[in-house]
Amino acid sequence: MFVQKSYRDETSGKLYLVATPIGNLEDMTFRAVRTLKEVNWIAAEDTRQTRKLLTHFDISTRMVSYHEHNKASSGPELIRLLLSGDSIALVSDAGTPAISDPGYDLVCMAIERHIDVIPIPGANAALSSLIISGMATDRFTFVGFLPRDRKSIHKELEPLGQAAGTLMFYESPHRVQKTLGYMAEVFGADRQVCLVRELTKRYEEAVRGTIQQCLDHLQEHAPQGEYCIIVAGASTAPSRDDESWWATLTPEEHVAHYETADVTRKEAIKLAAADRGMPKRDLYNLIHQ
Structure with missing residues (x-):
């Protein structure tokens, strides 16, 4: 057992999970800016994307790359730096790190070595979509991205078909229509959903209706931008047995x-x-x- 006291030892290396804006730079918190300036290193999913953010806020902290394709080699090196006393801020391309990205693996490695892991809260696309969807917020399940092939998608969706709480998914613009089609097969085309895209940006949009109505909408309006798909839970959805x-x-x-x-x-x-x-x-x- 390990009991973390986040600020008991200010001299040891700490891993900060720093949320960054998902579109609007004004969503960057004062604490996030200060943390990125004070740490020894910033571990970024995409250094080119993060460089734009650092330049905007006049942050000159050294940056290293940490992403899905180099985590096996970069992860242990980051742990070595943390154990040596350096503090590191982990950031994703946008939003809260360690959610649907390899940051989770680094967090697990840090915890195994009794390194303090400290959240710096901020923007999150899934929760922001949920609270504007009009769906129930008292119980929800974050699913994230679904698998690629049809069989695996059905396997993941079917146990969720009778879930009482609201369901939250991420999807890319070139796959969103297929994903909605699979949801229609499993949940029924009359299940209520909310498609949210371009959060915090100029073209922010929320499309609310049945799965079929949203599919019809996308036929007339080509998908653009990354999507959050918020799906009503079975307790509030029409029964397919009706x-x-x-x-x-x-x-x-x-x-x-x-x-x-x-x-x-x-x-x-x-x-x-x-x-x-x-x-x-x-x-x-x-x-x-």
């Missing part, structure tokens, strides 16, 4: 509904058959009479 949403549809219309969510016709037939409680072969034969 027939009311498809009861007035013909079998062909029912299948077409799922096809608009960017799924194959074979998968659309499978989903519609599951709704109707019938074998997919029977539904196939019904719509091809």
Whole structure:
């Protein structure tokens, strides 16, 4: 067991996790600026991006690179510096470090060596999106980025389908439509979501509606910028067991509904058959009479 007393020894090296702006530079805190000026080193995910921030705030602290592709070699060297008495500030490209980035690995290494790890709070895209989404904030789960392939995505989404709390995802602009399509398959196209992009910037936008409505929106407005996808929990979402949403549809219309969510016709037939409680072969034969 190790009990951290963050400020018990001002002479030992400490690892500071410094949040940086996610767009608007005015979100940089006074404490973050002071910390970046006072530490011996700044470990940055992208040194070119961080250099712009340091220049803006007139910070001249030495900078080293620490990212997903060099963490195996850079991590132990940073730990060596910390053990020698140097303090290091870890920053990501934007927002709070150690969330969906390799900073987590460095934190674990530091804790194993009884090095104090100190947060310098600030901007966070997921929480900022949550509080403007209109979704429940009393219980939520941060998922982050989903896997790349369809099978792995389904495997991760399916256990979340009945989660009571709000779900929070990150997604890139070139994958957001596919991801929403997969969510429609697992959660149902009528689940409420909020798509948030360009947080704190001039073109900040929040699109609220069902998954299907958001897919329709993205068909008309090409995705731009990084997205946070906030999804209503099962306790506040319409039940897929409720027939009311498809009861007035013909079998062909029912299948077409799922096809608009960017799924194959074979998968659309499978989903519609599951709704109707019938074998997919029977539904196939019904719509091809």
